Amino acid sequence: MQFIDLAEIEVEGGKGGDGIVAFRREKYVPAGGPAGGNGGWGGSVILSAAEHLQTLLDFKYARSFKADDGKRGGPNNRTGASGEDRIIEVPCGTVVYNGESEELLGDLVNPGQRLCVAPGGKGGLGNRFFLSNANRAPEYALPGLPGEKRLLRLELKLLAEVGIIGLPNAGKSTLIAALSAARPKIADYPFTTLIPNLGVVRKPTGDGTVFADIPGLIAGAHAGLGWATNFCVILSGRACFSTSLTLLPPMRSPITKPSRLN
Ligand SMILES: Nc1nc2c(ncn2[C@@H]2O[C@H](COP(=O)(O)OP(=O)(O)OP(=O)(O)O)[C@@H](O)[C@H]2O)c(=O)[nH]1
Ligand SMILES: [Mg+2]
Secondary structure: OOOEEEEEEEEEEOOOOOOOOEEEEEEOOOOOOEOOOOOOOOOOOOEEOOOOOOOOOOHHHHOOOOOOOOOOEEEEEOOOOOOOOOOEEEEEOEEEOOOOOOOEEEEEEEOEEEEEEOOOOOOOHHHHHOOOOOOOOOOOOOOOOOOOOOOOOOOOOOOOEEEEEEHHHHHOOHHHHHHHOOOOOOOOOOOOOOOOOEEEEEOOOOOOEEEEEEOOOOHHHHHOOOHHHHEEEEEEOOOOOEEEEOOOOHHHHHHOEEOOOO
């Protein structure tokens, strides 16, 4: 069984700095010639795989990321400073797609692995660049180019063999806390769990089975209601599914016998 956490974000590289028009002005150097520097490169947006992240939840709130612009060129042929890169941390296992063309851009598997998703723009050329025999004093420079802008779709596959699904407040988190070392928040109100919690249930043989406590499902979840909508549940092969239901009156045990689905 795979739970796929999804997020869509917009990334934009920084604009390159503008080239400038300047001339060398020094004592005893008459007509010193053009000396306008080039603009610096715009910063890039870079995704970086981080071990401490487990989900794409952060991207539900922050969805737009832009790197710094490059600085303007300076006089005396000084090139402008490059813009700072914007590093965005994503969980290991995040697969990155272009949100418009659906093209696969990369798969961030190992901690520290990086992927440049929006390169910064090139800085514009200063007037020094245009010096030629035909034009000894060019009075023009080029503006910096814009950085690349992209819509990205991020997908994170969480692997679990057993999913605990049920109505909000049914006792799903209590069940995974009792079975495994996972310590999700448990409280007497619906939608306490907003993201799946994974827990490893040890078998007497020593090896473990990964359980996932899924946010409460409500009628209309397929149309975007509730919090479980971003975690598409894909059943593959012989996935085992245990259901927890709230029984009335509510003080009875909410756990029904696990059923097996193929
Ligand atoms: N009486 C009784 N109460 C229980 C049982 N299991 C859980 N509860 C209580 O039911 C409430 C909800 O439990 P949770 O484990 O947070 O429920 P949940 O299904 O994870 O809820 P959401 O994450 O909000 O969907 C808590 O107050 C629990 O203490 C049970 O077996 N019997
Ligand atoms: Mg819960």
